[in-house]
Every structure is written in C-alpha cells, then in structure tokens.
Amino acid sequence: MNQNASSVVVESLVKRFGDFTAVDHVSFETRRGEIFGFLGPNGAGKSTTIRMLCGLLQPTSGRAQVAGFDVARQPDAVRQRIGYMSQKFSLYNDLRVGENLRFFAGLYNVDSEVLSERIHWALEMAGLAGREAALTGTLASGWKQRLALGCAVLHRPPILFLDEPTSGVDPISRRQFWDLIHRMAAEGVTVFVTTHYMDEAEYCNRLALIHRGQLVALGTPTELKQRQMKGELLLVEAEPLARAIEVLSSAPGVLDAAVFGNALHLVVPQAAPAIPALRRYLEERGLRVARLEAIEPTLEDVFVSLTSGRAEPGPEGN
Amino acid sequence: MLARLHQMLIKEFLQVFRDKRSRFLLIVPPIVQMLIFGYAATFEIRHVPIAVLDLDHSQESRELVARFTASRTFEVRARLEHHRQIAELIDRGEVILTVQLHPGFAQRLRKGQTAPVQVILDGTNSNTALIALGYVNRIADRFARDYQRDRLRRTAPLTVAQTPTVELERRPWFNPDLRSRWFFIPGIIGSLTLVMVVNLTAFSIVRERELGTLEQIMVTPIRRSEFILGKTLPYFLIGLADAALIALVGTLWFQVPFRGELWVLFLGTVLFLLSMLGVGLFISTISATQQQAMVTAFFFLMPAITISGFGSPISSMPEALQYISYADPLRYFLVVLRGVYLKGVGLEVLWAQMAMMAVIGVTLLTISVLRFHKSLD
Numbered sequence: 001m002n003q004n005a006s007s008v009v010v011e012s013l014v015k016r017f018g019d020f021t022a023v024d025h026v027s028f029e030t031r032r033g034e035i036f037g038f039l040g041p042n043g044a045g046k047s048t049t050i051r052m053l054c055g056l057l058q059p060t061s062g063r064a065q066v067a068g069f070d071v072a073r074q075p076d077a078v079r080q081r082i083g084y085m086s087q088k089f090s091l092y093n094d095l096r097v098g099e100n101l102r103f104f105a106g107l108y109n110v111d112s113e114v115l116s117e118r119i120h121w122a123l124e125m126a127g128l129a130g131r132e133a134a135l136t137g138t139l140a141s142g143w144k145q146r147l148a149l150g151c152a153v154l155h156r157p158p159i160l161f162l163d164e165p166t167s168g169v170d171p172i173s174r175r176q177f178w179d180l181i182h183r184m185a186a187e188g189v190t191v192f193v194t195t196h197y198m199d200e201a202e203y204c205n206r207l208a209l210i211h212r213g214q215l216v217a218l219g220t221p222t223e224l225k226q227r228q229m230k231g232e233l234l235l236v237e238a239e240p241l242a243r244a245i246e247v248l249s250s251a252p253g254v255l256d257a258a259v260f261g262n263a264l265h266l267v268v269p270q271a272a273p274a275i276p277a278l279r280r281y282l283e284e285r286g287l288r289v290a291r292l293e294a295i296e297p298t299l300e301d302v303f304v305s306l307t308s309g310r311a312e313p314g315p316e317g318n
Numbered sequence: 319m320l321a322r323l324h325q326m327l328i329k330e331f332l333q334v335f336r337d338k339r340s341r342f343l344l345i346v347p348p349i350v351q352m353l354i355f356g357y358a359a360t361f362e363i364r365h366v367p368i369a370v371l372d373l374d375h376s377q378e379s380r381e382l383v384a385r386f387t388a389s390r391t392f393e394v395r396a397r398l399e400h401h402r403q404i405a406e407l408i409d410r411g412e413v414i415l416t417v418q419l420h421p422g423f424a425q426r427l428r429k430g431q432t433a434p435v436q437v438i439l440d441g442t443n444s445n446t447a448l449i450a451l452g453y454v455n456r457i458a459d460r461f462a463r464d465y466q467r468d469r470l471r472r473t474a475p476l477t478v479a480q481t482p483t484v485e486l487e488r489r490p491w492f493n494p495d496l497r498s499r500w501f502f503i504p505g506i507i508g509s510l511t512l513v514m515v516v517n518l519t520a521f522s523i524v525r526e527r528e529l530g531t532l533e534q535i536m537v538t539p540i541r542r543s544e545f546i547l548g549k550t551l552p553y554f555l556i557g558l559a560d561a562a563l564i565a566l567v568g569t570l571w572f573q574v575p576f577r578g579e580l581w582v583l584f585l586g587t588v589l590f591l592l593s594m595l596g597v598g599l600f601i602s603t604i605s606a607t608q609q610q611a612m613v614t615a616f617f618f619l620m621p622a623i624t625i626s627g628f629g630s631p632i633s634s635m636p637e638a639l640q641y642i643s644y645a646d647p648l649r650y651f652l653v654v655l656r657g658v659y660l661k662g663v664g665l666e667v668l669w670a671q672m673a674m675m676a677v678i679g680v681t682l683l684t685i686s687v688l689r690f691h692k693s694l695d
C-alpha cells in the first residue's frame with residue numbers, strides 16, 4: 001500500500017447550501033495509518049466535509065483527493081477504496097445480521113473465496129459471532145455500531161470514514177469501539193473520524209478543530225494543548241458564579257474567561273503571579289473563593305480559547 | 319453487474335416478504351378492493367325510492383301506480399295525500415322522485431286528451447336522476463300505448479292490427495345484457511394495478527432515503543442502473559402477480575367473459591407496468607420523505623384514473639382534458655383490457671395502445687434514471 005493509496009488530501013474545500021457556507025476553505029492532509037479526528041460542535045460542517053470526501057456531495061469549490069482519486073471527478077474509483085459509516089445508523093433493521101453482511105459484501109464485490117472468512121471476521125470483531133440470525137433492529141446500539149463498522153470494512157478499504165460513530169452509545173461500547181479503530185489503524189488503515197466528544201478526540205493521532213465551517217487548528221492533541229493556548233490556565237470556583245464571571249471578565253491580566261460546569265476557566269499570561277492577585281481582586285469585591293489554581297488545559301479549553309474571538313453573531317446550525 | 323443486482327434483488331424480496339404485514343398488504347387488499355369496487359361500481363339503478371301522489375283515485379290512475387309498484391327499478395316508499403308532503407321527503411333524501419297524478423287524469427284519458435303526469439325529482443345525483451327519469455318515461459309510455467290499444471280494441475277492433483308502430487330492436491354487441499359490471503371490472507383491474515405499482519415503487523426508494531440506508535448504498539460501487547433495476551424489478555414482478563390476482567377475481571367471481579388471448583393481455587400489462595414503474599421512480603426522485611411521496615402519488619393517481627375513461631367516456635370530457643389523457647398510460651391499458659376481455663380483439667386492433675404505453679414507459683423511465691443521481695445534492 002503506497003502513501004497515495006491511503007491518503008486524503010484536501011485543498012481549500014468549500015460547500016455552500018444556497019448562500020450558507022457549511023464548509024469554508026478547509027485544507028489538510030492525512031497520513032497512512034493515522035487516526036485523523038475532526039472535532040467540532042454540532043453544525044460545524046463535519047458531516048458535510050465527510051460526505052464530500054465520500055463522493056456523496058459535490059464540492060462547491062476546492063479539491064479533494066481520496067486514495068489518489070479526485071472525489072468530484074472519479075467518485076466510483078474512490079468508493080471502491082473507502083469504507084463509510086454515516087452519522088445515522090444505516091444498515092437494514094429488518095434484515096438479519098448475516099443478511100446485512102452478505103448484502104454489503106455483495107455490493108463491494110468481495111470475492112466468494114474470502115467471503116465467508118471476511119464475514120466471520122466481521123462477526124468476531126463486532127462480538128456478534130453466533131448471532132447471525134438476529135434481526136439487526138433488535139440489537140443494542142453498541143452492537144449496531146460495531147456491525148456497521150464491520151459492514152464498512154468487509155472489502156478491506158485502505159481508508160475509513162466514520163461520522164460520529166459513537167454518538168448515542170454507552171461508555172463501555174465507546175471504549176471498545178475506539179479499540180477497534182486503533183487496531184485497524186495499526187494495520188495501516190487511515191481512519192478519518194468526526195466527533196463532538198472532546199474526551200474522544202484525545203484518542204486521535206491528529207486533530208482538526210472545525211468551527212462554523214472553518215478549520216481553526218490542526219495538530220496532535222498535545223501540540224494543540226501546548227501551542228494553541230494564548231497563555232496559562234487557571235481554575236476558579238467562587239460564589240456566586242454569575243457575579244464571578246462578570247467581575248473576572250474585566251479583571252486586569254485576564255485574557256479569557258469561560259464557564260466549565262460549576263467552575264470558571266481563565267486564561268492568563270502567567271499563572272504564578274496571577275493567582276494571589278486574582279484572589280485579592282475577588283475578595284475585595286465580596287466574592288467567596290473556594291478554589292483558585294493552575295490546571296492543564298484540555299482540548300475543550302483550547303477550543304473555547306480558539307473560537308471565542310470568532311464567535312461573531314449569526315445563525316447557529318443544528 | 320449481475321452479482322450486485324442479484325444482491326439487491328435478494329435484499330428487496332427479503333424485506334418485502336419477511337414482514338407479515340407487508341405480505342398481507344400485497345395480497346389481501348387488492349382482492350378485497352376488487353370485490354368492493356366490483357359490486358359498488360355500476361351505472362345500473364335498482365330499488366330507487368319513490369313516492370306517489372294519486373289525487374285522481376280512478377281505475378286508470380291506480381293502474382299506472384301499479385306499474386310503478388311492480389317495477390324492479392322503483393320501490394314505492396310512500397303514498398301521499400297532499401303535494402305539500404313532497405318537499406320534505408325529497409329534502410330528507412327519503413325518496414329521490416315523486417309521481418303526481420292530478421284530479422281528472424282518467425277523465426282526460428277517456429276523452430282522448432293528453433293527461434299530464436308530474437314528476438318531481440332530486441337532481442343532486444344527476445346521473446341517477448337522468449336514468450330514473452328514463453325509466454319513468456318508459457313506464458308512462460307503455461301505459462299510454464297499452465291504454466290506446468285497449469281503447470281501439472273496444473271502439474274499432476279492426477283497425478288495431480293496422481296501427482303502425484316502430485319497434486326498436488336492440489342488439490348490443492359484446493355485452494348483450496348491457497351489464498355495466500362488464501364495463502367496470504376491466505377498468506378496476508387497471509386502476510388497482512396502477513395504484514399498487516406506483517405506490518410500491520415510489521415508496522421503496524423514498525423509504526431508504528428517509529431511513530438513511532440510501533446513503534450507505536450510495537457509497538458502495540453499485541452502479542445507478544444496478545440500483546434502479548434492483549429497486550424496480552421486484553415491484554414489476556409483484557405488480558404482475560397482483561394484476562393476475564385481481565384479474566382472476568374479476569374473471570372468476572364476477573364472471574366477466576375473457577374472450578381474447580392471454581398473451582395479448584400479458585403484453586399490455588407488461589407495457590403498462592413499465593410506465594407505472596417510470597411514474598413511481600419519478601416520484602421517488604422528487605420526494606425527500608415518504609409523506610411527500612404519498613402526496614405526490616395521490617396528486618398523480620386521482621386524475622390518472624379520472625381522465626382515463628374509467629367511468630365516463632373520454633369523448634365527453636372538455637377538450638383540454640382529452641389532450642392530457644393522451645399522456646395517461648391507464649387510458650391505453652383500459653382499451654387493451656376491455657378489448658381483450660369483452661371484444662376478444664388482438665394486436666391487429668390494440669397495437670397503437672401498446673405502442674403508446676411503450677413510448678410513455680420508456681420516456682418516463684429514461685427521465686427518472688437520468689434524474690436519479692448517486693449523490694445527496
């Protein structure tokens with residue numbers, strides 16, 4: 001498998017629906033055997049991007065090459081070389097497990113010599129061995145997702161597109177699913193996966209943060225956390241919270257303030273001198289400070305810090 | 319090519335026949351509908367409720383009333399005393415017609431004058447009203463003729479034999495008893511097949527679009543032609559089987575004669591199904607949800623049946639509708655059905671209808687296939 005055959009190269013890709021721009025000049029490249037994550041909130045344009053890469057939507061402008069073929073001009077060549085799991089479960093609920101597998105194997109022209117071996121493999125992987133006769137609609141969602149993954153890789157595609165594969169699945173199944181993804185990547189499959197779970201994004205080798213159709217940052221999770229923050233991060237627990245955020249937003253030296261659960265995350269140029277200064281600042285204004293300490297940024301902090309300046313008013317997508 | 323098509327067919331048949339409900343829906347409703355429509359669709363009128371107001375109370379008037387009572391067409395529901403009672407009965411729909419004989423009816427007859435019989439009728443259903451009026455006319459006519467002969471026989475017996483009369487000799491071909499059921503049954507076979515196949519085809523693709531399974535199929539290397547064939551061939555076969563089922567009920571239960579050749583009907587049905595698949599496929603390319611498909615199918619089906627000549631002859635429709643009906647495949651299929659069933663004619667007569675269905679079918683299928691893209695745009 002050469003580098004080209006398992007790569008995704010995207011240059012300035014744009015998709016407009018009417019005068020709404022869902023994907024706005026996105027560019028990136030993936031490497032063979034890497035798990036490339038697309039992280040962003042609902043409506044950011046993740047599914048639209050993945051659909052263009054699978055040849056389901058025509059790009060408005062820009063270029064995308066998947067497995068060495070242009071998605072707009074050679075979609076059929078692309079389709080033979082990719083596996084795709086759509087955001088919505090889309091196997092046939094009224095077919096049995098084995099019937100779904102045989103159906104998709106048939107559509108992908110899986111050789112009859114390897115067919116039963118591939119189906120057996122997919123059943124094992126999904127943990128559905130011995131349940132070929134179960135109606136797909138009766139499976140729990142974790143099994144359904146793994147079966148969908150099995151159907152998507154029956155033809156051993158070098159590139160796999162997974163659109164929010166773990167949404168609506170319980171945490172244990174999510175963990176199992178990510179183990180499967182890692183196993184495939186270890187075999188050399190390039191996995192392009194979208195998610196809006198920040199914690200899941202940590203499992204990716206590289207991440208693209210996408211916000212309102214634009215790619216706002218790209219790098220490994222560690223790189224993003226180290227490089228993309230404009231300063232250091234503080235955690236504040238103070239009462240009352242609403243007044244605390246109001247006060248801190250205009251406090252000297254605070255670059256950014258955002259609510260995380262029942263606490264606040266602040267971005268400051270340097271943590272050490274800021275801690276005593278801010279404690280005093282809050283107490284002078286009658287707020288009770290329960291906690292104030294430096295913390296390691298999470299991807300969510302990175303995301304908030306990167307997108308807070310861009311949050312121009314406009315209709316939010318779904 | 320064949321391998322993928324084969325998979326599509328297996329999948330489609332599994333889905334259709336696995337579900338008890340859809341198995342039931344393919345077999346029972348067509349038969350039940352055939353039976354219901356077969357009994358309900360008729361131009362004949364029987365037991366029309368009427369009321370009689372005889373103000374003459376003569377032997378002659380009673381004689382005329384007796385003829386109404388004896389008729390199978392009419393059922394005398396009320397004998398009235400006063401003309402004021404008429405309006406109420408008609409308003410409430412208890413009778414649709416009243417016959418009123420004025421005082422002096424017999425006297426005028428005896429003097430050889432014209433004796434009026436007043437008929438008031440509910441024209442709401444103009445068709446029934448017209449037919450009923452025709453029957454009243456016939457009864458009054460018979461009565462007048464018999465009365466005249468009777469009088470002549472008594473006054474001038476020799477001239478009776480010389481009275482000239484014109485007798486209409488009715489010889490309806492193909493349907494000697496003029497049973498409207500014979501006319502309707504072939505039409506019902508066509509209409510039921512139409513509804514069945516258009517809905518099945520339209521829904522089978524739109525359902526996949528709505529459920530999202532279409533998206534999963536579109537990322538596979540399946541070709542457009544394989545997908546469309548896989549989605550239409552099963553419904554073509556099911557449509558053929560259903561048409562046969564409906565036709566069997568029509569022929570065996572309602573005893574409509576089948577005078578033509580089976581292969582001519584088969585050819586006609588195949589061509590008709592082709593155009594119906596085209597319509598169904600077209601609807602599925604312009605509908606995003608099953609709800610939209612249902613509304614669109616309804617929008618097509620009702621007019622397609624109405625202007626096909628199913629009930630009223632195309633020649634009595636406005637000219638514009640007559641032109642539109644040339645594009646209606648059911649129009650041609652009905653000619654084929656009635657021709658094969660009642661007249662026993664073959665291709666030498668029906669070739670033009672066959673050709674038109676083929677042209678419409680191929681055109682619609684081509685348009686729909688071209689409109690169907692393996693993309694979500």
Ligand SMILES: Nc1ncnc2c1ncn2[C@@H]1O[C@H](COP(=O)(O)OP(=O)(O)O)[C@@H](O)[C@H]1O
Nearest residue numbers: 017022041042043044045046047048049317318
């Ligand atoms: N077919 C479409 N027509 C119009 N707008 C669309 C269409 N598909 C997606 N959108 C819009 O594009 C934006 C991005 O959608 P999507 O790519 O599904 O986001 P994500 O997958 O990141 O949640 C949303 O605002 C959505 O409403």
Ligand SMILES: [Mg+2]
Nearest residue numbers: 046047087164
């Ligand atoms: Mg999405």
